[in-house]
Amino acid sequence: MKQISVFLENRPGRLANLLKILKENNIKVFAMGIAEAGNYGIVRLILDNPDRAIEVLRNMNMAVNKSEVIIVSIELLPEVSKVLGEAGINIDYAYTMDGRKVVLKVSDEIKASEVLRNLGMEFIV
Amino acid sequence: MYKLPKSEIEEIQRKRLRQIVKYLYENSSFYRNKLRGIDIDEIRSKEDLRKIPFTTKDDIRDNYPFGLICVDFSKIVRFHASSGTTGNPTVVAYTIQDIENWSELCKRCLEIVDVNSNDVVQIAYGYGLFTGGLGFHYGAERLGAKVIPASTGNTKRQIKLMKDLGTTVICCTPSYGLYLAEVAKEEGINPKRDLKLKAGIFGAEPWSENTRRKLEENFVENAYDIYGMSELNGPGVAMECKFKNGLHIWEDHYIVEIIDPNTGEVLEPEEKGEMVVTTLTKEAMPLLRYRTRDITILNDDPCDCGLNHARIMRILGRTDDMLKIRGVCVFPSQIEEIIMKTNGLSPHYQLVADREGVMDKLIVRVEVAEDFKTDRLTDLVNIQNKLEEELKDALGINAVIELVEPKKIPRSEGKAQRIVDLRKIRGLL
Numbered sequence: 001m002k003q004i005s006v007f008l009e010n011r012p013g014r015l016a017n018l019l020k021i022l023k024e025n026n027i028k029v030f031a032m033g034i035a036e037a038g039n040y041g042i043v044r045l046i047l048d049n050p051d052r053a054i055e056v057l058r059n060m061n062m063a064v065n066k067s068e069v070i071i072v073s074i075e076l077l078p079e080v081s082k083v084l085g086e087a088g089i090n091i092d093y094a095y096t097m098d099g100r101k102v103v104l105k106v107s108d109e110i111k112a113s114e115v116l117r118n119l120g121m122e123f124i125v
Numbered sequence: 126m127y128k129l130p131k132s133e134i135e136e137i138q139r140k141r142l143r144q145i146v147k148y149l150y151e152n153s154s155f156y157r158n159k160l161r162g163i164d165i166d167e168i169r170s171k172e173d174l175r176k177i178p179f180t181t182k183d184d185i186r187d188n189y190p191f192g193l194i195c196v197d198f199s200k201i202v203r204f205h206a207s208s209g210t211t212g213n214p215t216v217v218a219y220t221i222q223d224i225e226n227w228s229e230l231c232k233r234c235l236e237i238v239d240v241n242s243n244d245v246v247q248i249a250y251g252y253g254l255f256t257g258g259l260g261f262h263y264g265a266e267r268l269g270a271k272v273i274p275a276s277t278g279n280t281k282r283q284i285k286l287m288k289d290l291g292t293t294v295i296c297c298t299p300s301y302g303l304y305l306a307e308v309a310k311e312e313g314i315n316p317k318r319d320l321k322l323k324a325g326i327f328g329a330e331p332w333s334e335n336t337r338r339k340l341e342e343n344f345v346e347n348a349y350d351i352y353g354m355s356e357l358n359g360p361g362v363a364m365e366c367k368f369k370n371g372l373h374i375w376e377d378h379y380i381v382e383i384i385d386p387n388t389g390e391v392l393e394p395e396e397k398g399e400m401v402v403t404t405l406t407k408e409a410m411p412l413l414r415y416r417t418r419d420i421t422i423l424n425d426d427p428c429d430c431g432l433n434h435a436r437i438m439r440i441l442g443r444t445d446d447m448l449k450i451r452g453v454c455v456f457p458s459q460i461e462e463i464i465m466k467t468n469g470l471s472p473h474y475q476l477v478a479d480r481e482g483v484m485d486k487l488i489v490r491v492e493v494a495e496d497f498k499t500d501r502l503t504d505l506v507n508i509q510n511k512l513e514e515e516l517k518d519a520l521g522i523n524a525v526i527e528l529v530e531p532k533k534i535p536r537s538e539g540k541a542q543r544i545v546d547l548r549k550i551r552g553l554l
Protein backbone atom coordinates (compact mmCIF):
# COMPACT_ATOMS: atom_id res chain seq x y z
CA MET A 1 0.00 0.00 0.00
CA LYS A 2 1.24 3.47 -0.86
CA GLN A 3 1.54 5.99 1.92
CA ILE A 4 2.40 9.61 1.39
CA SER A 5 4.24 11.65 3.99
CA VAL A 6 4.21 15.42 4.15
CA PHE A 7 6.64 17.66 5.98
CA LEU A 8 4.78 20.29 7.97
CA GLU A 9 5.85 23.02 10.31
CA ASN A 10 4.41 22.51 13.78
CA ARG A 11 2.21 25.62 13.76
CA PRO A 12 -1.52 26.20 14.10
CA GLY A 13 -3.34 25.89 10.82
CA ARG A 14 -0.76 23.89 8.87
CA LEU A 15 -2.59 20.57 9.17
CA ALA A 16 -5.92 22.23 8.41
CA ASN A 17 -4.38 23.72 5.28
CA LEU A 18 -3.13 20.31 4.14
CA LEU A 19 -6.51 18.65 4.67
CA LYS A 20 -8.26 21.52 2.93
CA ILE A 21 -6.10 21.10 -0.17
CA LEU A 22 -6.86 17.35 -0.26
CA LYS A 23 -10.56 17.96 0.17
CA GLU A 24 -10.67 20.63 -2.53
CA ASN A 25 -9.14 18.12 -4.89
CA ASN A 26 -11.57 15.36 -3.92
CA ILE A 27 -8.86 13.19 -2.44
CA LYS A 28 -10.21 10.96 0.36
CA VAL A 29 -8.26 10.35 3.55
CA PHE A 30 -8.48 6.75 4.83
CA ALA A 31 -5.94 7.03 7.61
CA MET A 32 -3.65 9.59 9.12
CA GLY A 33 -0.76 9.56 11.58
CA ILE A 34 1.29 12.45 12.86
CA ALA A 35 4.81 12.41 14.25
CA GLU A 36 6.34 15.61 15.54
CA ALA A 37 9.76 16.77 16.66
CA GLY A 38 9.94 20.30 18.00
CA ASN A 39 9.08 22.85 15.37
CA TYR A 40 8.13 20.42 12.63
CA GLY A 41 6.46 17.11 12.02
CA ILE A 42 5.58 14.54 9.41
CA VAL A 43 2.00 13.74 8.52
CA ARG A 44 1.49 10.27 7.03
CA LEU A 45 -1.57 9.57 5.00
CA ILE A 46 -3.34 6.69 3.31
CA LEU A 47 -5.37 8.19 0.49
CA ASP A 48 -7.61 7.01 -2.31
CA ASN A 49 -5.35 8.62 -4.92
CA PRO A 50 -1.79 8.99 -3.61
CA ASP A 51 -0.20 9.82 -6.99
CA ARG A 52 -2.54 12.70 -7.65
CA ALA A 53 -2.08 13.90 -4.07
CA ILE A 54 1.68 14.09 -4.61
CA GLU A 55 1.20 16.12 -7.76
CA VAL A 56 -1.28 18.48 -6.13
CA LEU A 57 0.80 19.00 -2.99
CA ARG A 58 4.07 19.50 -4.89
CA ASN A 59 2.31 22.18 -6.90
CA MET A 60 1.57 23.87 -3.61
CA ASN A 61 5.32 23.75 -2.81
CA MET A 62 4.95 21.12 -0.11
CA ALA A 63 7.65 18.57 0.63
CA VAL A 64 6.04 15.21 -0.10
CA ASN A 65 7.34 11.67 -0.21
CA LYS A 66 5.90 8.27 -1.09
CA SER A 67 6.61 4.98 0.69
CA GLU A 68 5.24 1.43 1.02
CA VAL A 69 3.33 0.26 4.10
CA ILE A 70 1.32 -2.81 5.03
CA ILE A 71 -2.07 -2.85 6.73
CA VAL A 72 -3.34 -5.52 9.14
CA SER A 73 -6.42 -5.83 11.34
CA ILE A 74 -6.04 -4.69 14.92
CA GLU A 75 -6.95 -8.16 16.25
CA LEU A 76 -4.02 -9.66 14.38
CA LEU A 77 -1.53 -7.07 15.60
CA PRO A 78 -0.16 -9.03 18.63
CA GLU A 79 0.52 -12.06 16.45
CA VAL A 80 1.84 -10.05 13.48
CA SER A 81 4.27 -8.05 15.58
CA LYS A 82 5.51 -11.26 17.19
CA VAL A 83 6.25 -13.08 13.91
CA LEU A 84 7.80 -9.99 12.34
CA GLY A 85 10.00 -9.61 15.39
CA GLU A 86 11.07 -13.23 15.16
CA ALA A 87 11.93 -12.70 11.50
CA GLY A 88 14.13 -9.74 12.45
CA ILE A 89 11.83 -7.19 10.83
CA ASN A 90 11.40 -3.93 12.71
CA ILE A 91 8.19 -1.92 12.89
CA ASP A 92 9.38 1.66 12.46
CA TYR A 93 6.01 3.22 13.23
CA ALA A 94 2.30 2.45 13.18
CA TYR A 95 -1.05 4.24 13.27
CA THR A 96 -4.66 3.13 13.25
CA MET A 97 -7.06 3.17 10.34
CA ASP A 98 -10.82 3.42 10.87
CA GLY A 99 -10.57 1.95 14.36
CA ARG A 100 -10.13 -1.67 13.22
CA LYS A 101 -6.97 -1.66 11.16
CA VAL A 102 -3.34 -0.68 11.73
CA VAL A 103 -0.93 0.82 9.19
CA LEU A 104 2.57 -0.56 9.69
CA LYS A 105 5.80 0.80 8.33
CA VAL A 106 8.30 -2.04 8.51
CA SER A 107 12.02 -2.11 7.87
CA ASP A 108 11.60 -4.54 4.94
CA GLU A 109 8.09 -4.74 3.48
CA ILE A 110 8.95 -7.41 0.89
CA LYS A 111 10.27 -9.79 3.51
CA ALA A 112 7.38 -8.90 5.82
CA SER A 113 4.80 -9.74 3.14
CA GLU A 114 6.51 -13.06 2.57
CA VAL A 115 6.51 -13.97 6.26
CA LEU A 116 2.84 -13.05 6.71
CA ARG A 117 1.79 -14.84 3.51
CA ASN A 118 3.60 -18.00 4.56
CA LEU A 119 1.76 -17.99 7.86
CA GLY A 120 -1.56 -17.41 6.10
CA MET A 121 -2.17 -14.09 7.81
CA GLU A 122 -4.47 -11.56 6.23
CA PHE A 123 -2.95 -8.22 5.29
CA ILE A 124 -3.13 -5.50 2.66
CA VAL A 125 -0.10 -4.43 0.69
CA MET B 126 62.61 40.53 -8.07
CA TYR B 127 59.74 39.57 -5.77
CA LYS B 128 61.05 36.14 -4.73
CA LEU B 129 62.78 37.63 -1.72
CA PRO B 130 63.58 36.36 1.77
CA LYS B 131 61.09 37.45 4.43
CA SER B 132 63.61 39.77 6.07
CA GLU B 133 64.16 41.66 2.83
CA ILE B 134 60.42 42.04 2.21
CA GLU B 135 60.03 43.41 5.73
CA GLU B 136 62.92 45.80 5.20
CA ILE B 137 61.32 47.11 1.99
CA GLN B 138 57.98 47.45 3.83
CA ARG B 139 59.50 49.51 6.62
CA LYS B 140 61.36 51.77 4.20
CA ARG B 141 58.35 52.32 1.96
CA LEU B 142 56.00 52.85 4.89
CA ARG B 143 58.13 55.71 6.22
CA GLN B 144 58.25 57.19 2.71
CA ILE B 145 54.52 56.95 2.04
CA VAL B 146 53.49 58.47 5.38
CA LYS B 147 55.86 61.38 4.82
CA TYR B 148 54.67 61.71 1.20
CA LEU B 149 51.03 61.84 2.26
CA TYR B 150 51.72 64.29 5.05
CA GLU B 151 53.40 66.59 2.57
CA ASN B 152 51.06 66.15 -0.40
CA SER B 153 47.56 65.37 0.87
CA SER B 154 45.43 67.76 2.87
CA PHE B 155 43.08 64.87 3.61
CA TYR B 156 45.86 62.84 5.24
CA ARG B 157 47.52 65.80 6.89
CA ASN B 158 44.22 66.14 8.69
CA LYS B 159 44.04 62.43 9.54
CA LEU B 160 47.62 62.46 10.82
CA ARG B 161 47.11 65.48 13.02
CA GLY B 162 48.58 64.90 16.47
CA ILE B 163 50.67 61.95 15.29
CA ASP B 164 54.45 62.19 15.13
CA ILE B 165 54.99 60.79 11.63
CA ASP B 166 58.65 60.03 12.35
CA GLU B 167 57.38 57.42 14.79
CA ILE B 168 55.57 55.45 12.09
CA ARG B 169 58.31 52.98 11.24
CA SER B 170 56.74 49.52 11.32
CA LYS B 171 53.52 47.66 10.74
CA GLU B 172 52.82 47.88 14.49
CA ASP B 173 53.19 51.66 14.46
CA LEU B 174 50.43 51.85 11.85
CA ARG B 175 47.91 51.24 14.65
CA LYS B 176 48.37 54.85 15.72
CA ILE B 177 46.81 56.01 12.42
CA PRO B 178 43.02 56.16 11.99
CA PHE B 179 41.35 54.07 9.27
CA THR B 180 40.39 55.31 5.82
CA THR B 181 36.97 54.16 4.62
CA LYS B 182 35.08 53.95 1.35
CA ASP B 183 32.96 56.82 2.65
CA ASP B 184 36.11 58.96 2.92
CA ILE B 185 36.69 58.43 -0.82
CA ARG B 186 33.06 59.16 -1.67
CA ASP B 187 32.85 62.21 0.60
CA ASN B 188 35.90 63.68 -1.09
CA TYR B 189 34.60 62.91 -4.57
CA PRO B 190 36.03 63.32 -7.13
CA PHE B 191 39.56 64.69 -6.53
CA GLY B 192 39.87 65.15 -2.75
CA LEU B 193 42.25 62.26 -2.13
CA ILE B 194 44.53 62.91 -5.07
CA CYS B 195 47.98 64.04 -3.99
CA VAL B 196 49.80 64.67 -7.25
CA ASP B 197 49.58 67.60 -9.61
CA PHE B 198 46.61 67.15 -11.93
CA SER B 199 48.96 67.08 -14.94
CA LYS B 200 50.42 63.78 -13.67
CA ILE B 201 47.08 61.92 -13.71
CA VAL B 202 46.77 59.63 -16.74
CA ARG B 203 43.69 57.54 -15.89
CA PHE B 204 40.50 57.30 -13.87
CA HIS B 205 38.73 54.09 -12.98
CA ALA B 206 35.50 53.91 -11.02
CA SER B 207 33.44 51.34 -9.23
CA SER B 208 29.75 52.00 -9.05
CA GLY B 209 27.99 52.51 -5.79
CA THR B 210 24.35 51.58 -5.41
CA THR B 211 23.71 55.01 -3.93
CA GLY B 212 25.50 58.33 -4.09
CA ASN B 213 28.85 59.03 -5.68
CA PRO B 214 30.88 56.32 -7.41
CA THR B 215 34.28 55.46 -5.97
CA VAL B 216 36.73 57.15 -8.34
CA VAL B 217 40.39 56.19 -8.37
CA ALA B 218 43.13 58.15 -10.18
CA TYR B 219 46.39 56.74 -11.57
CA THR B 220 49.75 58.17 -12.57
CA ILE B 221 52.00 56.53 -15.18
CA GLN B 222 53.95 54.98 -12.31
CA ASP B 223 50.73 53.60 -10.76
CA ILE B 224 49.84 51.89 -14.05
CA GLU B 225 53.40 50.57 -14.25
CA ASN B 226 53.25 49.06 -10.73
CA TRP B 227 49.78 47.64 -11.27
CA SER B 228 50.91 45.96 -14.51
CA GLU B 229 53.93 44.48 -12.75
CA LEU B 230 51.76 42.98 -9.98
CA CYS B 231 49.33 41.49 -12.50
CA LYS B 232 52.27 39.99 -14.35
CA ARG B 233 53.51 38.40 -11.11
CA CYS B 234 50.09 36.89 -10.49
CA LEU B 235 50.09 35.19 -13.87
CA GLU B 236 53.71 34.16 -13.56
CA ILE B 237 53.34 32.29 -10.27
CA VAL B 238 50.83 29.93 -11.87
CA ASP B 239 53.17 29.29 -14.80
CA VAL B 240 51.57 31.51 -17.41
CA ASN B 241 54.31 32.43 -19.93
CA SER B 242 54.92 33.90 -23.37
CA ASN B 243 53.65 30.74 -25.09
CA ASP B 244 50.20 31.14 -23.59
CA VAL B 245 47.07 32.48 -25.24
CA VAL B 246 45.29 34.49 -22.56
CA GLN B 247 41.62 35.32 -23.10
CA ILE B 248 40.42 38.15 -20.90
CA ALA B 249 36.69 37.98 -20.35
CA TYR B 250 36.53 40.66 -17.66
CA GLY B 251 34.92 43.97 -18.55
CA TYR B 252 37.21 46.56 -20.16
CA GLY B 253 36.27 50.05 -19.11
CA LEU B 254 35.72 51.84 -15.84
CA PHE B 255 36.00 48.46 -14.13
CA THR B 256 39.67 47.56 -13.58
CA GLY B 257 39.34 43.83 -14.35
CA GLY B 258 39.87 43.84 -18.10
CA LEU B 259 42.77 46.28 -18.35
CA GLY B 260 44.61 44.94 -15.29
CA PHE B 261 44.89 41.42 -16.68
CA HIS B 262 45.57 42.84 -20.12
CA TYR B 263 48.67 44.70 -18.90
CA GLY B 264 49.89 41.74 -16.88
CA ALA B 265 49.56 39.23 -19.71
CA GLU B 266 51.04 41.60 -22.28
CA ARG B 267 54.01 42.27 -20.04
CA LEU B 268 54.64 38.53 -19.86
CA GLY B 269 54.72 38.42 -23.63
CA ALA B 270 51.64 36.19 -23.76
CA LYS B 271 49.15 36.41 -26.61
CA VAL B 272 46.21 38.45 -25.36
CA ILE B 273 42.62 38.11 -26.55
CA PRO B 274 40.84 41.18 -25.15
CA ALA B 275 37.42 39.53 -25.41
CA SER B 276 35.81 41.57 -22.61
CA THR B 277 32.45 40.33 -21.30
CA GLY B 278 29.40 39.02 -23.10
CA ASN B 279 28.81 37.30 -26.44
CA THR B 280 29.35 33.93 -24.85
CA LYS B 281 29.16 31.85 -28.03
CA ARG B 282 31.83 33.97 -29.66
CA GLN B 283 33.99 33.61 -26.53
CA ILE B 284 33.80 29.84 -26.93
CA LYS B 285 34.56 29.98 -30.64
CA LEU B 286 37.62 32.14 -29.95
CA MET B 287 38.80 29.72 -27.25
CA LYS B 288 38.53 26.86 -29.68
CA ASP B 289 39.90 28.50 -32.82
CA LEU B 290 42.74 30.49 -31.23
CA GLY B 291 43.67 27.74 -28.79
CA THR B 292 43.16 29.74 -25.59
CA THR B 293 45.21 28.27 -22.74
CA VAL B 294 44.34 30.72 -19.96
CA ILE B 295 40.92 32.23 -19.29
CA CYS B 296 40.43 35.21 -16.96
CA CYS B 297 36.86 35.92 -15.83
CA THR B 298 34.52 35.82 -12.85
CA PRO B 299 33.88 32.31 -11.44
CA SER B 300 30.18 32.55 -12.21
CA TYR B 301 30.90 33.49 -15.84
CA GLY B 302 33.38 30.58 -15.97
CA LEU B 303 30.63 28.15 -14.96
CA TYR B 304 28.32 29.73 -17.52
CA LEU B 305 30.93 29.45 -20.30
CA ALA B 306 31.33 25.75 -19.47
CA GLU B 307 27.57 25.24 -19.67
CA VAL B 308 27.17 27.05 -22.97
CA ALA B 309 30.17 25.20 -24.43
CA LYS B 310 28.44 21.91 -23.64
CA GLU B 311 25.24 23.10 -25.31
CA GLU B 312 27.35 23.89 -28.38
CA GLY B 313 28.64 20.32 -28.39
CA ILE B 314 32.05 21.25 -27.02
CA ASN B 315 33.49 19.42 -24.05
CA PRO B 316 35.89 22.02 -22.61
CA LYS B 317 38.09 19.47 -20.85
CA ARG B 318 38.52 17.49 -24.07
CA ASP B 319 38.13 19.99 -26.90
CA LEU B 320 39.73 23.11 -25.40
CA LYS B 321 43.25 23.63 -24.08
CA LEU B 322 42.48 25.61 -20.93
CA LYS B 323 45.33 24.83 -18.54
CA ALA B 324 44.34 27.60 -16.13
CA GLY B 325 41.43 29.81 -15.25
CA ILE B 326 42.00 32.90 -13.12
CA PHE B 327 38.78 33.75 -11.37
CA GLY B 328 38.16 36.87 -9.34
CA ALA B 329 35.95 39.89 -8.67
CA GLU B 330 33.51 37.88 -6.55
CA PRO B 331 33.95 35.51 -3.58
CA TRP B 332 33.80 31.81 -4.47
CA SER B 333 34.18 28.48 -2.72
CA GLU B 334 36.10 25.20 -2.92
CA ASN B 335 32.87 23.68 -4.23
CA THR B 336 32.99 26.04 -7.19
CA ARG B 337 36.67 25.22 -7.73
CA ARG B 338 35.74 21.55 -7.99
CA LYS B 339 33.03 22.31 -10.53
CA LEU B 340 35.29 24.57 -12.60
CA GLU B 341 38.08 21.99 -12.64
CA GLU B 342 35.73 19.13 -13.48
CA ASN B 343 33.95 20.92 -16.30
CA PHE B 344 36.07 23.75 -17.62
CA VAL B 345 39.75 24.29 -16.81
CA GLU B 346 42.65 22.15 -15.64
CA ASN B 347 43.38 24.47 -12.71
CA ALA B 348 41.13 27.16 -11.23
CA TYR B 349 42.89 29.93 -9.29
CA ASP B 350 41.55 32.70 -7.11
CA ILE B 351 42.75 36.30 -7.50
CA TYR B 352 41.94 39.33 -5.35
CA GLY B 353 41.91 43.04 -5.90
CA MET B 354 39.84 46.21 -5.93
CA SER B 355 40.11 49.47 -7.80
CA GLU B 356 41.01 51.45 -4.66
CA LEU B 357 44.13 49.24 -4.42
CA ASN B 358 44.93 49.52 -8.19
CA GLY B 359 42.63 46.74 -9.37
CA PRO B 360 43.10 42.97 -9.75
CA GLY B 361 46.48 41.62 -8.77
CA VAL B 362 46.64 42.59 -5.09
CA ALA B 363 46.76 38.92 -4.06
CA MET B 364 46.86 35.67 -6.00
CA GLU B 365 46.82 31.96 -5.32
CA CYS B 366 49.95 30.02 -6.16
CA LYS B 367 49.95 26.49 -7.57
CA PHE B 368 49.37 25.06 -4.10
CA LYS B 369 45.91 26.68 -3.96
CA ASN B 370 46.06 27.27 -0.25
CA GLY B 371 45.59 30.97 0.23
CA LEU B 372 46.38 34.04 -1.88
CA HIS B 373 49.85 35.61 -1.66
CA ILE B 374 49.51 39.32 -1.09
CA TRP B 375 52.37 41.38 -2.54
CA GLU B 376 53.82 42.67 0.68
CA ASP B 377 56.40 44.89 -0.97
CA HIS B 378 53.45 46.96 -2.25
CA TYR B 379 50.80 46.44 0.44
CA ILE B 380 50.67 46.07 4.21
CA VAL B 381 47.76 43.95 5.46
CA GLU B 382 46.19 44.05 8.88
CA ILE B 383 43.19 42.07 10.05
CA ILE B 384 40.89 43.89 12.46
CA ASP B 385 37.76 43.26 14.45
CA PRO B 386 35.26 45.23 12.33
CA ASN B 387 33.30 46.27 15.41
CA THR B 388 36.09 47.48 17.68
CA GLY B 389 38.82 48.29 15.15
CA GLU B 390 41.25 46.25 17.23
CA VAL B 391 44.05 44.48 15.29
CA LEU B 392 43.70 40.71 15.47
CA GLU B 393 46.34 38.00 15.67
CA PRO B 394 47.28 35.90 12.63
CA GLU B 395 44.79 33.05 12.06
CA GLU B 396 41.97 35.20 13.44
CA LYS B 397 39.10 36.02 11.15
CA GLY B 398 38.32 39.67 10.57
CA GLU B 399 38.18 42.60 8.18
CA MET B 400 41.18 43.13 5.92
CA VAL B 401 42.73 46.58 6.18
CA VAL B 402 45.30 47.52 3.54
CA THR B 403 47.94 50.23 3.39
CA THR B 404 49.31 50.91 -0.09
CA LEU B 405 53.08 51.44 -0.12
CA THR B 406 53.77 52.43 -3.73
CA LYS B 407 50.71 54.21 -5.06
CA GLU B 408 51.33 57.79 -6.18
CA ALA B 409 48.11 59.44 -7.23
CA MET B 410 45.90 58.13 -4.42
CA PRO B 411 47.76 56.19 -1.75
CA LEU B 412 45.63 54.89 1.12
CA LEU B 413 46.56 54.35 4.74
CA ARG B 414 44.73 51.58 6.60
CA TYR B 415 41.97 51.27 4.03
CA ARG B 416 39.01 49.22 5.27
CA THR B 417 38.25 46.78 2.45
CA ARG B 418 35.09 45.41 4.16
CA ASP B 419 36.27 41.97 3.03
CA ILE B 420 36.54 39.30 5.68
CA THR B 421 39.50 36.94 5.64
CA ILE B 422 42.29 35.38 7.70
CA LEU B 423 45.98 36.26 7.40
CA ASN B 424 48.50 33.42 7.27
CA ASP B 425 52.19 34.28 7.50
CA ASP B 426 53.47 30.67 7.51
CA PRO B 427 55.98 29.73 4.81
CA CYS B 428 54.29 28.40 1.65
CA ASP B 429 55.43 25.29 -0.21
CA CYS B 430 55.86 27.37 -3.36
CA GLY B 431 58.75 29.24 -1.76
CA LEU B 432 57.22 32.72 -1.89
CA ASN B 433 57.63 34.67 1.34
CA HIS B 434 54.70 37.00 0.79
CA ALA B 435 52.00 36.31 3.42
CA ARG B 436 48.76 34.70 2.34
CA ILE B 437 45.16 35.70 2.86
CA MET B 438 42.54 32.98 2.87
CA ARG B 439 39.61 33.05 0.47
CA ILE B 440 37.32 35.99 1.10
CA LEU B 441 34.67 34.68 3.50
CA GLY B 442 32.22 37.52 3.01
CA ARG B 443 31.68 41.23 3.48
CA THR B 444 31.45 43.01 6.79
CA ASP B 445 28.01 44.22 5.67
CA ASP B 446 26.78 40.59 5.78
CA MET B 447 28.33 39.78 9.11
CA LEU B 448 26.44 38.78 12.24
CA LYS B 449 28.07 38.85 15.62
CA ILE B 450 26.78 36.18 17.98
CA ARG B 451 28.22 36.00 21.47
CA GLY B 452 31.33 37.76 20.20
CA VAL B 453 31.80 35.35 17.30
CA CYS B 454 31.65 36.65 13.73
CA VAL B 455 29.29 34.60 11.60
CA PHE B 456 28.99 34.86 7.81
CA PRO B 457 26.16 33.61 5.65
CA SER B 458 28.72 32.08 3.25
CA GLN B 459 30.09 29.75 5.93
CA ILE B 460 26.66 28.51 6.86
CA GLU B 461 25.62 28.20 3.23
CA GLU B 462 28.53 25.91 2.48
CA ILE B 463 27.52 23.55 5.28
CA ILE B 464 23.85 23.55 4.28
CA MET B 465 24.73 22.82 0.63
CA LYS B 466 26.62 19.71 1.72
CA THR B 467 23.63 18.33 3.65
CA ASN B 468 21.23 16.09 1.75
CA GLY B 469 17.50 16.73 2.04
CA LEU B 470 17.80 20.50 2.43
CA SER B 471 17.36 23.33 -0.06
CA PRO B 472 19.96 26.11 -0.31
CA HIS B 473 17.38 28.59 1.01
CA TYR B 474 18.01 29.61 4.56
CA GLN B 475 17.68 32.53 6.92
CA LEU B 476 19.77 33.52 9.91
CA VAL B 477 17.82 34.98 12.79
CA ALA B 478 19.73 36.60 15.63
CA ASP B 479 17.84 37.12 18.86
CA ARG B 480 18.56 37.49 22.53
CA GLU B 481 17.40 35.24 25.31
CA GLY B 482 17.98 36.96 28.64
CA VAL B 483 21.50 38.27 28.24
CA MET B 484 22.59 35.60 25.74
CA ASP B 485 22.63 35.98 21.98
CA LYS B 486 20.88 33.24 20.13
CA LEU B 487 21.30 32.22 16.50
CA ILE B 488 18.47 30.46 14.73
CA VAL B 489 19.20 28.95 11.34
CA ARG B 490 15.97 28.40 9.43
CA VAL B 491 16.39 26.06 6.47
CA GLU B 492 13.84 24.87 3.97
CA VAL B 493 13.63 21.12 3.47
CA ALA B 494 14.01 20.07 -0.15
CA GLU B 495 10.72 19.61 -2.00
CA ASP B 496 11.67 16.05 -2.87
CA PHE B 497 12.99 15.14 0.56
CA LYS B 498 13.35 11.38 0.58
CA THR B 499 12.01 10.33 3.91
CA ASP B 500 8.87 9.49 5.77
CA ARG B 501 10.81 8.81 8.95
CA LEU B 502 11.07 11.51 11.58
CA THR B 503 14.42 10.16 12.74
CA ASP B 504 15.96 10.99 9.36
CA LEU B 505 14.91 14.61 9.77
CA VAL B 506 16.10 14.70 13.36
CA ASN B 507 19.43 13.29 12.17
CA ILE B 508 19.75 15.99 9.50
CA GLN B 509 19.02 18.57 12.16
CA ASN B 510 21.54 17.15 14.62
CA LYS B 511 24.23 16.78 11.97
CA LEU B 512 23.74 20.38 10.88
CA GLU B 513 23.88 21.57 14.49
CA GLU B 514 27.11 19.66 15.04
CA GLU B 515 28.77 20.91 11.86
CA LEU B 516 27.84 24.50 12.58
CA LYS B 517 29.24 24.10 16.08
CA ASP B 518 32.49 22.75 14.59
CA ALA B 519 32.79 25.45 11.95
CA LEU B 520 31.56 28.49 13.89
CA GLY B 521 32.17 27.54 17.48
CA ILE B 522 28.64 28.43 18.54
CA ASN B 523 25.45 26.54 19.23
CA ALA B 524 22.87 27.40 16.63
CA VAL B 525 19.24 26.33 16.81
CA ILE B 526 18.17 24.66 13.57
CA GLU B 527 14.61 25.13 12.43
CA LEU B 528 13.50 23.07 9.47
CA VAL B 529 10.77 24.85 7.55
CA GLU B 530 8.53 23.99 4.62
CA PRO B 531 9.69 24.71 1.06
CA LYS B 532 9.32 28.32 -0.19
CA LYS B 533 8.57 29.59 3.31
CA ILE B 534 11.62 31.85 3.57
CA PRO B 535 10.78 35.29 2.20
CA ARG B 536 12.43 36.06 -1.16
CA SER B 537 13.23 39.46 -2.54
CA GLU B 538 14.04 39.57 -6.25
CA GLY B 539 14.44 35.81 -6.28
CA LYS B 540 17.02 35.87 -3.51
CA ALA B 541 16.22 34.83 0.02
CA GLN B 542 16.48 37.47 2.70
CA ARG B 543 19.44 36.03 4.56
CA ILE B 544 19.69 37.89 7.83
CA VAL B 545 17.12 39.02 10.35
CA ASP B 546 18.58 40.68 13.44
CA LEU B 547 15.79 40.85 15.99
CA ARG B 548 18.24 42.36 18.49
CA LYS B 549 18.38 45.47 16.31
CA ILE B 550 14.64 45.59 15.83
CA ARG B 551 14.13 45.24 19.57
CA GLY B 552 16.78 47.82 20.34
CA LEU B 553 19.01 45.34 22.11
CA LEU B 554 22.23 46.25 20.34
Ligand SMILES: [Zn+2]
Nearest residue numbers: 366428430432
Ligand atom coordinates in the same frame (compact mmCIF):
# COMPACT_ATOMS: atom_id res chain seq x y z
ZN1 LIG C 1 52.51 29.72 -2.38
